[in-house]
Structure formats: structure tokens, C-alpha cells
Amino acid sequence: MLLSVTTVFGRLHPVLVHLPIGILLIGILLQWLHNRESHAVSIQVIKIVFVTGMLCAWISCLTGYVLSTSGDYEEGLVDWHMWMGIAVAVTASLIYWKIVRQETDILYKGLSIMLLLLIMITGHLGGSLTHGSDYLTAALSEVDDAPLPVHKPISNIQEAQLYADVIQPIFQKECYSCHGRGRQKGKLRMDDSVWIMKGGKGGPLLIPTKPDASELVKRIMLPTTDEHHMPKEKPALKESQIALIKWWIEQGAGFDRKVKDFEQPGKIKTYLLALQNSGSHDQDSLVPAVPVEAADIKSMDALKEKGVVVIPVAQNSNYLMVDFINAVNIRDQDLALLVPLKKQLIWLKLGNTKIGDSSMSYIGQCQSITLLQLNGTRVSDKGLPALQSLTRLQSLNLVGDSVTASGILVLKPLKHLKNLYLYQTGVKGKDWATLAGSFPKTHLDTGGYKVSFLASDTVVVKMAPKKD
Amino acid sequence: MTQKELHNPQLIKEANDRILRHFTRRHFLKESAMGMGALALGSFLTSCGSGASAAAAGAADVDFALAHPLAPKLPMFPGKAKRVIYLHMAGAPSQLELFDYKPDLMKLNGQDCPQSLLKGKRFAFIRGVPKMLGPQARFEQRGSSGAWISDNLPHLATVADEICFLKAVSTDQFNHAPAQLLVHTGTPRLGRPSIGAWTTYGLGTENQNLPGYVVLTSGGHFPDAGKSIWGSGFLPSVYQGVQCRSEGDPVLFIKNPDGMNRDLRKASIDAINNVNRQEYKEYNDPEIISRISQYELAYRMQISVPEVMNINDEPQYIHDMYGTKPNEACFANNVLLARKLVEKGVRFVQLFDWGWDDHGTDPDTAVDIGLVNKCRTIDKPVTALLLDLKQRGLLEETLVVWGGEFGRTPMMENRDGKQNPFKGRDHHVDAFTIWMAGGGIKKGYSYGETDEIGYSGVSGKVNAFDIQATILNQLGFDHTKFTYEFQGRPCRLTDVSGTVIDDIIA
Numbered sequence: 006m007l008l009s010v011t012t013v014f015g016r017l018h019p020v021l022v023h024l025p026i027g028i029l030l031i032g033i034l035l036q037w038l039h040n041r042e043s044h045a046v047s048i049q050v051i052k053i054v055f056v057t058g059m060l061c062a063w064i065s066c067l068t069g070y071v072l073s074t075s076g077d078y079e080e081g082l083v084d085w086h087m088w089m090g091i092a093v094a095v096t097a098s099l100i101y102w103k104i105v106r107q108e109t110d111i112l113y114k115g116l117s118i119m120l121l122l123l124i125m126i127t128g129h130l131g132g133s134l135t136h137g138s139d140y141l142t143a144a145l146s147e148v149d150d151a152p153l154p155v156h157k158p159i160s161n162i163q164e165a166q167l168y169a170d171v172i173q174p175i176f177q178k179e180c181y182s183c184h185g186r187g188r189q190k191g192k193l194r195m196d197d198s199v200w201i202m203k204g205g206k207g208g209p210l211l212i213p214t215k216p217d218a219s220e221l222v223k224r225i226m227l228p229t230t231d232e233h234h235m236p237k238e239k240p241a242l243k244e245s246q247i248a249l250i251k252w253w254i255e256q257g258a259g260f261d262r263k264v265k266d267f268e269q270p271g272k273i274k275t276y277l278l279a280l281q282n283s284g285s286h287d288q289d290s291l292v293p294a295v296p297v298e299a300a301d302i303k304s305m306d307a308l309k310e311k312g313v314v315v316i317p318v319a320q321n322s323n324y325l326m327v328d329f330i331n332a333v334n335i336r337d338q339d340l341a342l343l344v345p346l347k348k349q350l351i352w353l354k355l356g357n358t359k360i361g362d363s364s365m366s367y368i369g370q371c372q373s374i375t376l377l378q379l380n381g382t383r384v385s386d387k388g389l390p391a392l393q394s395l396t397r398l399q400s401l402n403l404v405g406d407s408v409t410a411s412g413i414l415v416l417k418p419l420k421h422l423k424n425l426y427l428y429q430t431g432v433k434g435k436d437w438a439t440l441a442g443s444f445p446k447t448h449l450d451t452g453g454y455k456v457s458f459l460a461s462d463t464v465v466v467k468m469a470p471k472k473d
Numbered sequence: 474m475t476q477k478e479l480h481n482p483q484l485i486k487e488a489n490d491r492i493l494r495h496f497t498r499r500h501f502l503k504e505s506a507m508g509m510g511a512l513a514l515g516s517f518l519t520s521c522g523s524g525a526s527a528a529a530a531g532a533a534d535v536d537f538a539l540a541h542p543l544a545p546k547l548p549m550f551p552g553k554a555k556r557v558i559y560l561h562m563a564g565a566p567s568q569l570e571l572f573d574y575k576p577d578l579m580k581l582n583g584q585d586c587p588q589s590l591l592k593g594k595r596f597a598f599i600r601g602v603p604k605m606l607g608p609q610a611r612f613e614q615r616g617s618s619g620a621w622i623s624d625n626l627p628h629l630a631t632v633a634d635e636i637c638f639l640k641a642v643s644t645d646q647f648n649h650a651p652a653q654l655l656v657h658t659g660t661p662r663l664g665r666p667s668i669g670a671w672t673t674y675g676l677g678t679e680n681q682n683l684p685g686y687v688v689l690t691s692g693g694h695f696p697d698a699g700k701s702i703w704g705s706g707f708l709p710s711v712y713q714g715v716q717c718r719s720e721g722d723p724v725l726f727i728k729n730p731d732g733m734n735r736d737l738r739k740a741s742i743d744a745i746n747n748v749n750r751q752e753y754k755e756y757n758d759p760e761i762i763s764r765i766s767q768y769e770l771a772y773r774m775q776i777s778v779p780e781v782m783n784i785n786d787e788p789q790y791i792h793d794m795y796g797t798k799p800n801e802a803c804f805a806n807n808v809l810l811a812r813k814l815v816e817k818g819v820r821f822v823q824l825f826d827w828g829w830d831d832h833g834t835d836p837d838t839a840v841d842i843g844l845v846n847k848c849r850t851i852d853k854p855v856t857a858l859l860l861d862l863k864q865r866g867l868l869e870e871t872l873v874v875w876g877g878e879f880g881r882t883p884m885m886e887n888r889d890g891k892q893n894p895f896k897g898r899d900h901h902v903d904a905f906t907i908w909m910a911g912g913g914i915k916k917g918y919s920y921g922e923t924d925e926i927g928y929s930g931v932s933g934k935v936n937a938f939d940i941q942a943t944i945l946n947q948l949g950f951d952h953t954k955f956t957y958e959f960q961g962r963p964c965r966l967t968d969v970s971g972t973v974i975d976d977i978i979a
Contacts, residue, residue: 279976328679426866456631461627463849466841
């Protein structure tokens with residue numbers, strides 16, 4: 006308890022320091038203006054300003070000292086900052102003493118100039134501590150300003166770079182915020198191989214080929230409640246991330262070889278495989294990333310009156326799901342009501358309704374649709390060409406419809422189509438090969454799965470004869 | 474009474490006095506009784522949260538419309554799963570004979586259990602030093618994912634690549650009822666809403682003619698925790714699971730009684746609802762609204778339920794696929810029903826199959842006899858369910874969860890210190906397997922590992938809260954923000970714990 010109270014006291018430092026800076030600067034200003042009749046304020050005011058500024062400076066020194074003991078900051082810099090801070094407090098106190106004694110000699114003026122300089126130096130050192138020493142200059146210097154790599158989805162994990170494509174993204178996401186260009190807590194920087202191998206305040210970060218002896222692995226595996234756990238005060242890394250880091254260190258912690266160059270135990274293989282094509286999720290999401298304006302309420306109500314479920318896909322989203330589960334007897338022309346919602350409508354569920362081909366022209370106008378269920382309807386090959394305009398379509402369910410391969414082929418331009426359900430349709434035999442050739446990126450679900458009959462299915466195991 | 478008497482002032486005074494006394498006494502008693510009741514009710518209403526007041530205060534994240542408690546509602550973010558089918562094997566099947574292959578345990582077969590495994594542990598029945606029991610099934614790696622599945626589930630083995638296994642699940646309850654409550658309601662004690670109730674509370678249901686949360690049981694007994702595991706706890710009772718039967722009337726008493734036709738039924742329900750509406754005006758108890766909507770739902774269900782609950786209209790090849798048994802209350806029939814229900818938009822379907830308590834006290838609970846037979850009753854239907862959902866395009870948005878309430882020990886049970894007559898395993902809390910499929914979960918994936926003998930998890934350890942958090946996440950809810958005001962604080966399914974298992978999300 007005591008520990009945490011002092012910790013909180015220490016953490017007040019970054020807030021409190023602004024008080025002496027502001028107050029003492031005002032004091033200096035008032036001091037200098039004191040000689041100009043038009044702007045002069047009473048010496049009493051200056052006295053009050055300096056006594057407050059002095060007290061705040063001393064409190065800041067105390068909190069700052071407590072904070073520096075946490076060890077999160079670079080030692081040399083902290084020492085400088087501390088002595089400068091103390092110098093500020095001492096100088097402010099001396100000026101106050103001079104005012105009390107009503108001495109306005111050369112020393113008085115000298116102290117005032119010194120105080121101004123000290124405040125500037127201390128402030129700069131403090132800023133360097135929290136934001137990193139190159140915080141100010143980083144914006145000017147181009148050398149160290151290489152943008153962080155943007156990771157593209159990995160199409161073939163075996164051809165990917167083990168460090169750059171597998172390990173570095175983990176570090177970038179989980180570690181750089183404290184151990185990167187901006188900040189180097191514990192004097193550790195992880196955004197380049199040189200610094201990774203150099204390690205931090207506590208010694209080397211990792212020992213190649215010995216993951217369990219490496220500080221990095223030890224820290225990320227500590228329970229989140231442990232104060233040495235990394236990433237600090239954030240959830241632990243995923244099991245797969247930890248396993249991959251350990252494996253990378255075990256394989257020598259190199260920075261320039263491909264995944265296929267290394268031996269991959271079974272589990273690592275699954276984790277690596279999981280990385281393949283991941284990261285492409287956002288663009289493949291069934292909900293567009295770009296927000297849309299809210300749909301017209303009257304148009305929504307018109308549909309709702311027909312018993313149709315019209316509902317946003319989530320809170321804070323204007324994209325709509327429209328489900329006809331309670332309105333299976335809807336007529337084709339009623340689907341014209343969908344058209345005013347074409348910007349927002351992304352999931353359309355018409356399964357087991359009585360709609361037919363003539364309604365497809367309305368659906369074709371709703372070009373935001375990503376998921377379309379037309380299973381168990383009267384839709385046939387004639388209706389499908391109208392769906393060619395649904396360029397964002399990812400999932401299409403035609404189960405039980407009288408559509409054939411030749412009809413489905415018109416949907417070939419739908420580049421984003423991932424799942425096409427064709428169970429109980431007119432697609433037969435050789436058609437599947439034709440379709441598979443025309444839809445290389447689409448999962449064509451043939452359906453018609455069987456669960457074979459096994460002799461053991463109906464056999465009941467009885468008690469084995471007793472043996473002694 | 475004569476005219477004279479009527480005008481006798483003394484008599485009139487006397488009468489007035491009596492009337493007054495009568496009224497005051499009765500009035501006092503009545504008012505005090507009602508008054509106290511009203512006070513109590515008032516406090517109940519605020520503490521029971523009536524989500525309405527919480528919603529008005531902006532505390533609840535769920536838009537709770539009193540008049541339409543089951544109307545479809547928005548998730549916090551677009552969920553990959555729209556529906557859940559939860560298959561619970563009540564009694565807790567042995568993971569060591571199904572999914573968690575431990576060849577090293579075979580080497581220890583018949584040896585005394587080392588003290589290190591027993592120290593500080595408590596078991597339901599094991600006393601003293603039990604013997605180790607090697608796996609009583611033949612295992613093989615299945616599919617391209619290489620998941621270990623035993624010969625007890627030969628059909629499921631063919632769809633291994635659709636499944637995501639959680640191999641290191643643990644719990645802290647070693648008795649059936651509390652453990653089942655923990656899995657389904659987030660606490661081992663009674664009184665909290667089940668996960669299906671939370672789901673229908675959060676999402677409502679799209680099909681307004683069917684309940685949002687249906688429960689089907691098989692195996693001859695209810696699960697040990699009783700109906701509380703599909704109860705609504707402190708949520709309005711409209712969200713509790715509706716138990717349906719696969720044989721006879723799907724819902725008890727849903728048929729009109731003899732001599733009552735549908736119009737008369739409608740008239741009587743309208744009359745009852747009118748009375749209830751007046752009652753609601755007087756007391757403002759949200760439970761009355763629940764009751765009104767339940768009556769209306771029941772009336773609509775008289776038509777819709779017999780239709781959806783009738784598996785006889787399914788073609789023969791579907792029956793063959795699931796291995797259904799006509800006119801019998803069995804797991805296979807329930808699984809087929811579950812598929813029909815989710816197809817009709819039911820939000821949460823929960824199946825409880827009793828009889829997985831493999832102690833080895835008799836042949837039916839022996840891991841090499843009873844368990845094998847039990848597996849045969851679920852193997853085909855569960856496999857068929859995954860394939861059937863897949864071919865109908867439903868698996869994308871339907872999350873299937875299979876599991877028990879805890880695991881079984883790597884030791885052979887020795888009840889009260891004596892060897893059991895058959896090969897059996899005691900309740901085990903430290904490690905068991907649960908699997909999920911569909912609903913945006915990775916396919917052909919295994920998460921977590923147990924030690925060489927399957928005693929406890931060594932990596933990827935998860936518990937009931939993590940699984941609940943993951944299910945809610947797939948449905949579009951942040952489990953830490955999905956709350957209901959009760960007893961003065963926002964309560965949630967996972968209470969104060971739970972982490973979404975990110976690693977298994979596709």
C-alpha cells in the first residue's frame with residue numbers, strides 16, 4: 006500500500022512540473038516589468054508569485070526523485086534533470102530571499118536570468134526523458150525516420166522472411182511503443198537488429214539458440230500480474246506468438262533467412278500456416294471498413310411493415326442486414342423497397358421465400374451486398390445475370406434452386422466471391438470441374454455429403470467375459 | 474328497521490362509528506399489507522434491475538424493449554456467428570479415450586499413481602493411491618490437420634478438418650451440477666442467467682414465431698444441474714430456454730385442450746392478456762410484459778412449432794445421414810431438430826445428452842464398454858450436423874460447441890479405496906477437451922496441450938470463462954461490456970474473468 010502511494014506520488018511529477026515552470030516564468034516577467042512604470046505591479050504580488058513558484062519547484066523535486074527510483078528512465082539523463090531541477094528550486098528560493106530583504110542589486114538580476122536558463126534546460130531534459138531524446142529533432146532529421154514497415158498479407162509462408170515477416174511484426178505491434186525509436190525504456194530498443202542484439206540496461210535481450218535462457222522469453226512468459234511482465238501492463242502475448250519467438254531464438258535468432266530454411270516442428274507449422282493469408286481479413290470482411298451514412302428511416306419502415314427484419318449489423322454501424330424470415334410470402338415487386346437502401350444493405354437473407362427471377366433486377370441494384378442467401382427460392386438461370394453487378398459479393402447461397410452450371414458461369418466476374426453454395430442445384434457431374442476452373446478463388450460447396458455406414462455403428466459393446 | 478329506528482340519532486351515530494371502525498381496521502390491514510408489499514416490490518424492481526431502468530440510465534448496453542423482448546437487437550460489433558448449437562455431454566466424457574492421445578500413459582498402465590499427482594488434490598471418489606490407466610482406445614491422426622481422434626468416433630474423424638480443438642480446458646468444480654452451472658451460467662451456484670439467455674437477451678431472435686432459445690435433452694435424464702442451466706437467472710424470464718421434446722408434443726400442453734378450437738383459444742388468450750395489461754398498468758412489473766409476450770408466442774408456436782419439430786418431413790437420406798431413430802427421444806433426433814431450428818432462425822439451441830459419467834462402477838460407465846456405446850450414439854449425428862450445416866451454407870454463421878463439464882482422471886477410479894469392477898476414470902478438473910466448429914472459428918486447429926499423461930494443461934490453458942468470452946465474441950459482444958444491472962452492480966456472464974481465445978479465431 007505504502008509502495009503504491011509513493012508510486013502515485015511519483016507519477017504526479019509529469020503533471021506537477023508544469024506549475025513551477027509557469028509560475029516562475031510569470032514571476033520573472035513581472036520582475037522585469039517592475040522597472041517600467043506603465044506595467045509595474047506591486048512587489049507584494051511578485052513576492053507571492055515567487056513563494057508559490059518556489060514551493061511548487063521543491064514539491065516537483067520530491068515527486069521527481071520518487072519517480073526516478075522506478076528505474077524506467079535513462080540514468081545519466083535523469084541525474085542531469087534532477088540536479089538542474091534542484092538548481093531551479095534553489096535559485097527561486099534565493100530570489101525570494103532577495104525580495105524579502107528588498108535587495109534589487111546586480112545579484113538579484115543575475116539570479117533572475119539564471120533562473121530563466123535553468124528552467125529551459127530542466128524542461129528540455131524532462132521532455133527528453135519522457136518522449137525520447139530525439140523527440141524534437143526526429144521531425145527534422147531524415148536519417149532515422151524510416152517509416153515502420155507495413156505488412157502485406159503473406160501468400161506463401163514458406164517463402165516469407167522469418168524475421169521480417171513473422172517476428173518483426175510481433176515486435177512492432179507489441180514492443181515498439183516503449184522500446185522503439187520514440188522511447189527506450191530500460192535503455193532497450195528493438196526496432197533494428199543491431200539494438201536487439203545489443204540488449205538493454207539489464208544485459209542482453211536474447212541468447213541465440215537458447216530461448217529459455219533469454220531475458221525476452223522469460224519476461225513475456227511471466228504472469229501479467231508480475232511487475233517484470235512484458236509487455237508492461239498489457240495482456241500477455243498469444244501462445245502462438247510466444248512459440249514463434251522461442252522458435253526463432255532457438256534457430257539462432259537470425260535476421261535474413263526465409264522460413265523454409267528452418268526445421269519446423271508440428272506445432273510451429275500450424276502457427277506459421279495460420280499466418281498465411283491472415284492480415285487480409287480486413288479487406289475480406291463481410292462489413293466494409295468505410296462507414297456509410299444512415300439509411301432513410303421511411304424506406305426501412307416500409308420494409309418493416311411487410312414483416313421484414315431490417316436491422317443494422319452492429320451498434321454504431323449503419324450497414325444493414327435485411328432478413329425475410331418472417332415474410333416468406335413476399336412478392337417479387339416488393340423487393341423494389343430494397344433499392345432505396347442500396348448503399349447500406351450488405352447482408353440480404355431471402356432463403357425459403359417465394360421470390361423468383363423478376364426480383365433479381367432489384368437485388369442487382371444493391372451493389373453493397375456482401376452476403377446473399379437465395380436458397381430455396383424460385384430463382385433460376387434467368388435471374389442470375391442481374392447479380393453480375395454485385396461486385397462485392399463474398400457469399401452466395403443458391404442451395405435448392407433450379408440453377409445450372411451454365412447459368413452460374415455468368416457470375417464469373419464476381420472477383421470477391423469466396424463461398425458459393427450449390428447443394429441440390431442443377432449442377433451435375435462434369436459441371437463441377439468446369440465451375441472449379443472458372444471460379445479458382447471460390448470455395449464451391451457441392452453438398453450431398455454422406456456419412457458412410459460402418460458395421461460398428463449399430464453394434465452394442467457388451468461386457469467382456471471375466472478373466473482372472 | 475322501522476322509520477323511527479332509522480331516524481334515531483343514537484343508532485345512526487352507533488352505525489357510523491361501526492362503519493368507520495370497520496373501514497379503518499380493514500383499511501389499515503389492507504393498506505399495510507399492500508403497502509409493505511409495494512415497498513418490497515419497489516426494492517425488488519430496482520434491484521432486479523428491470524433492465525428498462527438501467528437502459529434509461531444508459532448503463533445497459535442492450536436496448537431492452539419491454540413490449541418486444543425478443544425483437545432482434547444489435548450486437549456491439551458485427552459477429553461472425555449468428556447462432557449457436559451447444560452440444561453438452563452431461564456427465565463429462567473421457568478426453569483420454571476420445572481426443573487427448575497419451576501414449577506415455579499406456580507405459581504407466583497399472584502402476585501406482587505417483588504421490589506428486591495426488592498431493593493437495595481432492596477427487597470426487599478416488600481415495601488413497603489409485604492405479605494409472607492407459608488410454609482404452611486406438612488413436613489415429615486425422616485429416617490434413619493431423620488431429621488425434623480415437624476409433625470411438627470414426628465418423629467425426631472424417632470431418633476433423635472442420636473442427637478446432639481446445640485441448641487444455643480446466644475448471645475448478647469436480648461435481649457435475651456445479652461444474653455444469655459454471656460452464657453454462659458462469660458460476661457454480663444457482664441463480665445466474667445461462668449463456669443462451671444472455672444471447673437472446675443481447676440479440677433477440679429473428680423468427681418471431683419461434684422461441685429464441687430452445688433446449689433439447691436426451692439420454693434418459695436431465696443434466697444434474699437441472700433446468701437452472703438453461704434458466705434466465707436475474708434476466709427477465711422471457712429469455713430462459715424453452716425445453717422442447719423430440720417425441721410426442723414438442724412442447725408440453727401446446728395443443729388446444731379437447732373441445733377448444735383455435736378461435737376460442739385466441740379469444741381466451743386475448744382476455745388473459747387484457748387482464749395482464751391492466752395489471753401491468755397498476756404494478757409496472759416487467760415480468761407481466763414477459764408473460765403477455767409469452768402467451769402470444771405460445772399461440773403462434775401452436776402452428777410453427779409442430780411444423781419445425783416434425784422431423785418426419787425430412788428426406789430419408791437425411792435421416793440415414795444423422796442415424797435418427799423414428800419415434801424415439803434420442804440424441805440423433807435432437808441433432809436433426811437442432812439443424813432444423815437454426816435453419817428457421819432460432820438463436821441458441823442447446824442439447825444435453827445424459828450418460829457420460831465414465832466411473833467404471835458398472836458396464837455402462839466403463840470407458841471400454843459404456844463409453845464406446847455412448848460414442849456410437851453421437852458420432853454419426855454430430856458428423857452429419859457439421860456436414861449438413863456446411864452444405865446448406867449455415868456453418869459459416871453457426872457456431873457449434875461440443876463438450877462436457879470437466880474431464881476424467883488419467884488414474885483408474887478406486888471408489889473408497891477399492892478398485893472399481895470396471896475400467897473407469899474419476900472426475901478431473903485440470904484438463905479436458907472441448908471443441909468448436911463453424912461460426913468464424915479456425916478450421917482444423919488444435920489449441921493447447923496437456924502433459925505426457927494428460928493430467929494438466931501445459932500450454933494454451935483455458936477455462937469456462939474464456940470459452941464463454943469467445944462464444945460471445947463470435948456473436949458480436951465484448952464480454953466485459955455486456956452487462957445487466959442486478960443487485961446494484963452491472964453483472965456479466967464471465968463475472969470478473971475470461972479472455973477471448975484470439976488464437977482460435979479465424
